[in-house]
Amino acid sequence: MIVIKYLWYYTMWTLVRIGLHLYFSKIKVTGRHNIPKNTPIIFGSNHENAFIDALLITTSNTRFDHYLVRAGVFGNPIAKALLNSLNLMPVYRAQDGVNPLEANKQIFRACFEALAKKYSVMLFPEGEHNMRRHRRVLKKGITRIALGAVNFEGGTKEVSVVPVGVNYSDHTGFRSTVHIVFGEPIVVKEQEENAKNYNKLTSEITEGLSLVHVSLDRNAYLGLDAIFFHDLDSHQLIEPEKINHKSAALENRLDEVNEVYDEKKELEEAGLSFPFRSISNGGKLKMLLLVPLALIGLLINLPVLLPVHWFVKTKIKEVEFVASLKFGFALLGFCVWWWLLASWIWDYSSRWELVIIGTLLPFISLVSLNGFLRKWKRFQTTRMLSNENLQPKYDAFVERVNLIRNSISF
Known part of the structure; x- marks a missing residue:
């Protein structure tokens, strides 16, 4: 039975990994x-990005992962x-209509048993x-599992907590880039489960996690985001070590940081995105x-693009789910649609070279369509700057940001 479970898991792991490398232009x-x-x-x-966070992490390592999800x-x-x-495995919260402490006891036990078998748990x-x-402030669940695992009867006497950062250049964009950072492991050995040890381990994990993902000051976030990411290229990788270091250099300049956000907000209210x-x-x-390839990409992939676009626009209430659902629909929808196209080409031509072209063309033209739409958006926004009132404000905003960037050698 375990062999079948391994085969099923790693078959899906392989399919998802291939799909992710098609969905993103680069996974570092x-x-x-x-x-x-x-x-x-x-x-x-x-x-930061719903289910796709877990998919990226698990396909970036070969461990037999177990996952806690809501x-x-x-x-x-x-x-x-x-x-x-x-x-x-489900993890319960108060809003699920149950006592989370009681409901999660069985789930935590399953985590302890998985760790005792030297598997991994992701949360x-x-x-x-x-x-x-x-x-963000961390919940206690990760420390409860770590300390519970090393004190579990018949379980492991040592577990490593590995902080992982998932850094997106564009959270919702197709063919954007992502940088996954595995931090230094925090070794947890058998020790008493008390408040002191809980708090100590939570602090260590918080510190480790802050090093592997872009973790700006929450109170000054909007201004810092404007300074570092207002002109972010969709293919630029997010480098947490660099950004966090530069962000720390602005801790005593919050008035300047907030003024940058005020200027950005004014530009957004004027229509600039x-x-x-x-x-x-x-x-x-x-x-x-x-344009020609983009048009082909639109027409040939319309049977999948149309329902996905409709579903995302009308049914998705939280933007954090957009990329996950786009990827999920695309993985299933495009695989089926492109397989049907290849089958029809083979039935009518019986020529492998045409089948290969018929399989590659939909993807290449889809990437071209995405590239066109990105450039078209930039073209439209650039045209807005021809407004005699908007251009000076934007130039002043950029000049202010560049002065701050230069002062911290960004």
Whole structure:
């Protein structure tokens, strides 16, 4: 039975990994050497982008991961069976209508048993998902599992907590970039489960997590975000070490930081959308050259694009779920649609070279469509700056940001 479970898990792992490398233009992974071998691990990550966070982390390492996710996604019996088959376990909160301490006892025991077998457990200790790149207060769940595991009868006597940072250049954009950072492991050995040890371990995990993802000061977040990311290129990787260091240099300049946000807010109220980078003449030429392939990409992929667009626009209430659902629909929808296209080409031509072209063209044209839409958005926003009132305000905003950046050698 365990062999079948392994085969099922790693088959899905492989399919998702391939899909993620098609969905993102680049997935950079740093710190794989920090993942201990042949020892139980708890992966604790920041949580900015719903399910896709877990998919990126688990396909960036080869451990047999178990995951804690909120209980609400287990409501459907079919979904529950599928999630359980992939090692997902529900974690209960007060809003789930139960006593979370009692309801989670069985789940924590399952975590202890998985760790005793030298498997890994993944969870998001912030207890919420939010696209804002700032530090959050951690919940106690990760420390309860870590200390509970080393004190569990018949369990492991040592567990490593590995902080993981998932850093997106664009949380919702297709063909954006992501940087996954595995931090130095925090070794937890058998010790008494008391408030002092809980607080000490929580502090250590908080510190470790703050080093692996972009964790701006929460109170000054909007201004810092404007300074560092207002002109973010969709293919620029987020480098937590660099950004966090520069952010710390502005801790005593909060008035300046807040003034930057006020200027950005004024520009947004005037109609400018961020992040924004003006398009060059070369960019305009590339946009025009992409038109034919973009049109093909739209037409040939419309049976999948249309329902996905409709669902995201009308049914998704939390923006944090957009990328996860776009990826999930795309993985299933495009695989089926492109397989049907390839089958039809084979039935009518019986030529492998045409089948290969018919399989590659939909993806290449889809990427071209995405590139065109990104450049078109930049083109439209750049045109707005021709407004005689808006351009001077934008120039003053950029000048202020550049002065601050230069002062911290950004």
